[in-house]
Amino acid sequence: MGRIEILTLVVYVSCAVTSVSAARARKIRNHGQPQEHQGQNRSVHCIKGLEPILKSLQVRELFTEVEDFWKEVPIWPGGPQWGKVITEEAYKFEENRLTNLLGSLEHSAITHGGERALSGRRFLEEEHSLTGMCNLALATQKAISHSPVLLGYLQSSLSSSASAVCSHLTLTEMAADTSRAMESLCLDGCLQDINTKLMAQGSEGCGADNVIDRSFFKALFDDSEECARLPFDTVEGLTEYRMQKHCYAFSPPSALWLPNDKGPGDLGQFGAHGVCALSQAQEKLKHVNFTHSFARHGTCPSGTTCACPITSIRDRQTTSELRKSGEWLFVKKGDASAPSILKQYALGFVVSTVVLNMAIGGLTFSAAAIAALDAPLFLLVGSVVSGVRVGLHYHEFSCEQTAGCWPERPSRVSVAGTHKACRLPQEASQGGSLLWFLPPPGTHLHHHYGSCIVAPCKLDETRAQLVGLGGSSKSWKYSGKPNVYNCQPLNFEDMSYSQKGLMLDRLKASGIGEEYSEALERAAYWPADTV
Secondary structure (H helix, E strand, C coil), X not given: CCHHHHHHHHHHHHHHHHHHHHHHXXXXXXXXXXXXXXXHHHHHHHHHHHHHHXXXXXXXXXXXXXXXXHXXXXXXXXXXXXXXXXXXXXXXXXXXXXXXXXXXXXXXXXXXXXXXCCCHHHHHHHCCCCCCHHHCCHHHHHHHHCCHHHHHHHHHHCCHHHHHHHCCCCHHHXXXXXXXXXXXXXXXXXXXXXXXXXXXXXXXXXXXXXXXXXXXXXXXXXXXXXXXXXXXXXXXXXHHHHHHHHHCCCCCCCCCCCCCCXXXXXXXXXXXXXXXXXXXXXXXXXXXXXXXXXXXXXXXXXXXXXXXXXXXXXXXXXXXXXXXXXXXXXXXXXXXXXXXXXXXXXXXXXXXXXXXXXXXXXXXXXXXXHHXXXXXXXXXXXXXXXXXXXXXXXXXXXXXXXXXXXXXXXXXXXXXXXXXXXXXXXXXXHHCCCCCCCXXXXXXXXXXXXXXXXXXXXXXXXXXXXXXXXXXXXXXXXXCCCEEEECCCCCHHHCCHHHHHHHHHHHHHCCHHHCXXXXXXXXHHCCCCCC
């Protein structure tokens, strides 16, 4: 072959490679946009159509009806009933939270200066007007905006113009738009003021010793009526979200975002195109033993595969149960309580008996009252409807009841440099994730009493957003790099282009490429479709 022909061939191949690389880059960019930026043009019309319905949600009526009949209260006038959307546990949590939040102790009957403080439920019914959608806990708002039942009702209740845009959306897309509409109605104004105050006060340090304290919230409430109108635990949650957004490369993309676990009961598992779909013949099987029994649509998160375990017989935890999320890194819960109550009283949002009770108690919430504001696990994972752990018996079990992406169990193996390493089995690759060898987001693999387990990341590991291989705190017993970390919240397939690049760089720096070089190579060039 002559030199000219060789040069021509080199130029041709170079152009072809450049074209393929550009296509790959475009594909990564197209599939890697954060949730808050996906489908913006389509979403604007859908969000505007959702806002008037969400404004009419009858939340206050839940606490003004006779207690035993709350389930029959319409979600909005003429709409379905609340009892079809939330469970008794979710209702009780919110009722208890609101009575504690508003400063009225459940058994109090304090008389002072001619005023008698109402107790418990009567306080909600007779004295306080701030019990609309925006006063629900952030965890409850997240759960409602991701409720498959409510999303279905919303989709069918839109105006004709909005319905034309939104009716064909998947439940996952509908949840993104519903969350955005709720943020617009309730949270955006306060969040903007939090951003401004943080920048003005220079409170954006990301070290472990940088905790947002009461003085910050006092200054915030003095300048922001938008924040003063919200419950203080909501403002604390928004501040925590803002700090995580500022400090971490991998952070929740929006204030009402929920982890995309695609587990049983999650949005990604609903409908004919659920991630782990079964044929009609398989749906009634007592148990599906192999991942290839499922017709998988899209991908499971890292470290998970399609399965349908009998949860009452075989003790197996979902990803959300393993993760046990909810710990905050920058805000001490309760620090905003006194500044919030005083400002709301000054603005006339809170009646005098609230301030009276608070004054008697020293203008602060007790530890028990603060604890009552902590959302239980079923809300933290977005479940306001019945979970999968319902005590199923074998004779009444069918696979579809628990089908979803379930965490794989790690095992102890020997690898180069590490004699006792915790690693996921090759079967985890059948879930489809490009980073199948990592545990689910927010967890890590380590030894526990001699066995390898999946466990939630510790606070310092979460702060550092550790990913990849790492050592054990018991290095004398487990030398080398026995642990595998994924201490950040996002699925790789849901990350932005730059986040994917950073994730791969950190994984390679940890040395994991020596064990999973082919998988890392595929992740770098062939991103999977996001579901």
